[in-house]
Amino acid sequence: MVDADQTFVIVGGGLAGAKAAETLREEGFNGRVILIGDEREHPYERPPLSKGFLTGKEERDSVFVHEAAWYAQHDVELHRGQTVTAVDREARTVRLGDGTAIAYDKLLLATGAEPRRLDIPGTDLAGVHHLRRLAHSERLRHELRKLGRDNGHLVIAGAGWIGLEVASAARQYGAEVTVVEADPTPLHRVLGPELGQLFADLHTDHGVRFHFGARLTEITGQDGMVLAVRTDDGEEHPAHAVLIAIGAAPRTALAENSGLALVDRADGGGVAVDESLRTSDPDVFAAGDIAAVQHPLLHTRLRVEHWANALNGGPAAARAMLGQRVSYDRVPYFFTDQYDLGMEYSGWAPPGAYDQVVVRGDTGKREFIAFWLKEGRVLAGMNVNVWDVTEPIQNLIRARTPVDPEALADPSVPLESLI
Structure with missing residues (x-):
């Protein structure tokens, strides 16, 4: 039995963290549930940021996991805009950026991922975007509308899922789009050449230009504004805005600094967890983008950065925190909408x-x-x-x-x- 006096802390205010909190209450846990997120927004889902919300087909309120009142109604203590700076596993406390220490009996890390950055000149110019947060999507949506109205050019570095979904949205607004990709086809590392070409053809049919086998080396500008990009094969492309979409890195610093076992980046990175999403510390769990799971079905360690993993992983971790037997053997799943x-x-x-x-x-x-x-x-x-x-x-x-x-x-x- 879980003691009603216990405190379960969840670090990460995204889908995985919010669904974990929901599951704790659904499973009858009546101790303290503390959910800490570093954004000022209530927990929200990320797929609309590159799909329906970005294209203007979905309203802002549609992205949130729960209505704002849900957290108080279910006695979930939601700390918004708070950064957890350290985990003391010996004392079983987390420390916030303002110095506050919060004790825990069980801890769930669901800190998500962050966009990978390009270390090239010009990334500080106005009009250079990343897409991970709601504020990013709002800013990018405004930019795409402007580009469409003015016949402007968007250059996208990376032909992964985010890059292609934004290319689709940009073309629907009427912007000109060029995608620069180091691999020979879009989605090459996910779908291989056999199906990657299908997405190249899809976007080409809708007016997107691809520049394969190249990487950005510089973003040039004037008066702080983007004018063009240059690639490592000597080409230059006009640009009024640039999206850096070269993947995401799991936010593992908190876990690393607390001494939890990690997985090498060459093997996918992330926090090493067993099939019950338990880390190398029996009182600490991890879910969502950071969790590198010893997958009981696929017999490999696997880290998945998609919506369904957060949707299902958060509840699975919550049940494991409650002492239930959990074998997280979900088949990885993701979806996309383009044109x-x-x-x-x-x-x-x-x-x-x-x-x-x-x-x-x-x-x-x-x-x-x-x-x-x-x-x-x-x-x-x-x-x-x-x-x-x-x-x-x-x-x-x-x-x-x-x-x-x-x-x-x-x-x-x-x-x-x-x-």
Whole structure:
């Protein structure tokens, strides 16, 4: 039984932290729940920042995890705009930036990630953007509207999910867009060359220009404003604004300074946790973008930076904090919306992990399911403009048994029959 006098502290005011607090109350925990976030906003979800909110299709209030009154109603002590500067694991306290020390019985770290920066001249110019927080999205949305109105140019460094979603939004506003990417296709490290080209074609069809095999070396300007970017192959592109979208780094400084076990960046980085999301300290847990989980299904240590991981990982950590048996074996999942293309991806199949890609449907019409296989086993599946198939795709991944590639490619064969 969890003592009602206990205090559970959650550091990180994002989706994972907010859902952890919600789950503690749903599971009957009646001790103190303290949720600490370094933003002044109430906890919110991040997908709309590069999708619906950025395009203007969703209102600001739609991004929040709970209504503002929810926290007081559920006796969750919400500290907004507060930075946790240290964790003293021996004393079991966290220290805030104002010097306040808060004692905990169990601690959850859900500190998220931050945009990777480019160390090149010109990143301090007005018109250079990163996208991680609600304030970033608000500023970028204003910029895209202005670029669209004035026929301005946006240069995006990076053709990952954020870069492509912003490219889609920018084109919908009418801005000119150039994407600079070091790899030979968009999403190369996620989808490989086979499906990465599909996204290159999608964006090219909508007027986006790509410059592959290159990196930004300088952002030039005048009177503090962006004028152009230069790349390492000697090219120059006009620009009125620049988005740096070269990935995100897990915010592990707090965990590192407190002596918790970490994972090397070469292996994905993050805070090392077991299948119950427990760190090397039995009273400290980690969830969301920073958690590098020893995955019981995939038999590897895996860190996932997507919405579904925060949505499900926060509650899983909360249950583990309560002493419940937890095995966090969720199949990684993420989604994107770009122009008229909607996509869901389940699984984990980085380049080199698979030996075959099987397609069911019509890639030309952008209505298909792609499967990544290793020795006949389905490692991952991506459904593009095909819906209500996530469950059978994930069941195929979970089965970990070989399937007939010809049957997998045949739309007349139900996916459920292959399991």
